[in-house]
Amino acid sequence: xxxxxxxxxxxxxxxTPVILASGCAGYGxxxxxxxxxxxxxxxxxxxxxxxxxxxxxPPRVAEAPAGVINAVGLENVGLGALVREKLPAxxxxxxxxxxxxxxxxxxxxxDVCAALAAEKRVDALELNVSCPNVGAGGMAFCADAEGLRxxxxxxRDVAGKPLWVKLAPMVTDIVAVAxxxxxxxxxxxxxxNTVPAMxxxxxxxxxxxxxxxxxLSGPAVRPINLRLVHLVYEETGADIIASGGxxxxxxxxxxxxxxxxxVQVGTALFDNPAAPAEIAAGLxxxxxxxxxxxxxxxxxxxxxxxx
Amino acid sequence: xxxxxEIATVIGNDADGDARLLRLxxxxxxxxxxxxxFVLAKVPAAGFLLRRPLSVFDAGGDEIExxxxxxxxxxxxxxxxxxxxxxxxxxxxxxxxxxxxxxVFVAGGIGIAGLFFALATAARSxxxxxxVYGARTAAQLHAKRQIGELNVDATFVTEDGSGGLKGLAxxxxxxxxxxxxxxxxxxxxxxxxxxxxxxxxxxxxAMYAALRKVLGDDAQWYALMEERMACGVxxxxxxVVPAREPAGSYVAVCEEGPLVDATAVDxxxxxxxx
Numbered sequence: 001x002x003x004x005x006x007x008x009x010x011x012x013x014x015x016t017p018v019i020l021a022s023g024c025a026g027y028g029x030x031x032x033x034x035x036x037x038x039x040x041x042x043x044x045x046x047x048x049x050x051x052x053x054x055x056x057x058p059p060r061v062a063e064a065p066a067g068v069i070n071a072v073g074l075e076n077v078g079l080g081a082l083v084r085e086k087l088p089a090x091x092x093x094x095x096x097x098x099x100x101x102x103x104x105x106x107x108x109x110x111d112v113c114a115a116l117a118a119e120k121r122v123d124a125l126e127l128n129v130s131c132p133n134v135g136a137g138g139m140a141f142c143a144d145a146e147g148l149r150x151x152x153x154x155x156r157d158v159a160g161k162p163l164w165v166k167l168a169p170m171v172t173d174i175v176a177v178a179x180x181x182x183x184x185x186x187x188x189x190x191x192x193n194t195v196p197a198m199x200x201x202x203x204x205x206x207x208x209x210x211x212x213x214x215x216l217s218g219p220a221v222r223p224i225n226l227r228l229v230h231l232v233y234e235e236t237g238a239d240i241i242a243s244g245g246x247x248x249x250x251x252x253x254x255x256x257x258x259x260x261x262x263v264q265v266g267t268a269l270f271d272n273p274a275a276p277a278e279i280a281a282g283l284x285x286x287x288x289x290x291x292x293x294x295x296x297x298x299x300x301x302x303x304x305x306x307x
Numbered sequence: 308x309x310x311x312x313e314i315a316t317v318i319g320n321d322a323d324g325d326a327r328l329l330r331l332x333x334x335x336x337x338x339x340x341x342x343x344x345f346v347l348a349k350v351p352a353a354g355f356l357l358r359r360p361l362s363v364f365d366a367g368g369d370e371i372e373x374x375x376x377x378x379x380x381x382x383x384x385x386x387x388x389x390x391x392x393x394x395x396x397x398x399x400x401x402x403x404x405x406x407x408x409x410x411v412f413v414a415g416g417i418g419i420a421g422l423f424f425a426l427a428t429a430a431r432s433x434x435x436x437x438x439v440y441g442a443r444t445a446a447q448l449h450a451k452r453q454i455g456e457l458n459v460d461a462t463f464v465t466e467d468g469s470g471g472l473k474g475l476a477x478x479x480x481x482x483x484x485x486x487x488x489x490x491x492x493x494x495x496x497x498x499x500x501x502x503x504x505x506x507x508x509x510x511x512x513a514m515y516a517a518l519r520k521v522l523g524d525d526a527q528w529y530a531l532m533e534e535r536m537a538c539g540v541x542x543x544x545x546x547v548v549p550a551r552e553p554a555g556s557y558v559a560v561c562e563e564g565p566l567v568d569a570t571a572v573d574x575x576x577x578x579x580x581x
Binding site for chain 2: 023024025026027030031033034046054055057058059060061062063065066067068070072075208218267269270271273274
């Protein structure tokens with residue numbers, strides 16, 4: 001008997017807890033051929049704004065110790081092209097589709113959510129209020145819990161489908177931010193976006209990235225985000241989607257034991273496009289070996305209390 | 308577009324000036340690869356999360372060749388792969404196609420890696436092709452033997468005169484009377500400037516800047532672009548270069564390139580790095 005790794009997370013029934021992360025996963029179908037989408041529960045599309053955004057000047061990506069720093073800057077085709085050209089191509093995907101929403105202000109977030117509410121191929125929405133690479137909008141929202149609550153409430157009112165909110169890792173009190181977002185009506189928290197970072201090319205005496213600053217992802221941030229997931233789960237019991245350095249089943253299992261119901265895989269795709277399938281298979285074996293009735297029984301099941 | 312991941316087997320690793328030519332058994336990628344396309348090679352060591360984009364230098368049968376210059380730690384490790392070892396490749400990526408007959412290829416240094424496959428494909432199928440290949444020194448002129456085996460009109464140039472003619476590649480482009488004076492007599496044999504058919508270039512940004520001046524604003528030419536890259540499939544939008552239309556926009560090298568219409572690139576925003 002094959003172990004059950006289906007799980008309900010953030011209002012969606014996922015075939016596996018492995019989700020492709022926004023940004024790295026493009027518009028859902030670019031990775032066909034390299035990534036086995038049958039092993040994936042959902043794909044989160046590139047963040048979309050009302051109008052197309054051009055993104056930042058290159059270089060947009062740099063390698064870091066155990067990580068990658070990016071400053072793509074939310075380049076996207078805009079809502080109209082997403083609906084007209086991208087979503088219709090996703091009919092055959094075997095997994096759920098989550099649209100990621102960005103905006104410069106509350107109105108833009110609400111308008112994009114309202115438009116996507118009518119799209120049948122979109123199963124849930126994820127608000128990106130935590131991008132480190134854009135001036136207006138982005139992670140500035142996470143610095144103001146009260147404003148964030150209102151933004152989430154606006155979107156909740158019009159979304160008409162499960163609503164996830166992707167948080168920034170570098171905030172004074174992530175529990176307060178999480179509570180505000182849950183108060184606003186979010187179904188799940190994605191923890192977390194990239195960590196603000198920088199790389200320097202000493203030979204050229206220049207910042208590597210065109211934007212100078214970027215966001216760090218990959219295994220380097222995993223211990224940081226693991227703590228954030230654990231902290232927020234203990235304090236709120238919310239549905240949490242973990243993100244940050246998930247490159248194998250052990251990393252995924254660690255996040256799930258810390259309180260996550262699903263994990264997002266992003267940077268690992270670049271190095272190993274087979275990572276999603278390997279993670280799903282590894283989790284299956286783990287659940288089987290530990291003789292749990294299903295993956296959901298592992299959520300938050302760390303032994304021992306904090307001393 | 309079909310991309311595959313394949314653990315290739317290193318068959319040969321030979322010195323070529325200051326670069327290495329890796330011959331790899333990679334049947335699936337070899338069968339699919341077209342001129343100008345590239346692979347993403349996993350660095351054979353822990354801690355490297357971004358694969359390295361490398362042009363398919365040549366492909367045939369079950370094999371591909373990669374010409375790699377060890378410019379950093381990642382490419383340095385790839386250059387150390389020994390025969391018998393595996394090499395984790397994905398690809399082929401980017402748009403691949405045959406260059407039109409009469410194309411003039413302009414290569415700078417390791418840039419020959421991006422052009423040789425197209426040059427060889429043209430020559431092997433009996434299409435006329437010319438190559439002007441410049442480098443700083445003779446050690447940076449690569450693949451001279453392989454080029455010599457093709458029926459192409461090749462001109463080698465070095466800045467210090469240590470190999471071929473002395474000067475810059477752009478001074479020897481046939482059919483460009485304003486600066487190609489050193490080969491002017493040959494150029495005049497043609498009815499039309501040959502660059503009007505297609506100049507296809509791969510080299511450092513400084514060479515592209517010089518080419519723009521030499522060819523003028525009206526010339527149609529193509530540049531093989533290089534950018535820091537992550538996914539290779541058009542998903543992450545990391546490997547972009549600035550585009551002229553619409554203003555402020557970008558094109559992804561992995562998806563729309565790597566060979567791009569040079570007149571569509573916003574060179575002023577790109578700068579002259581690399």
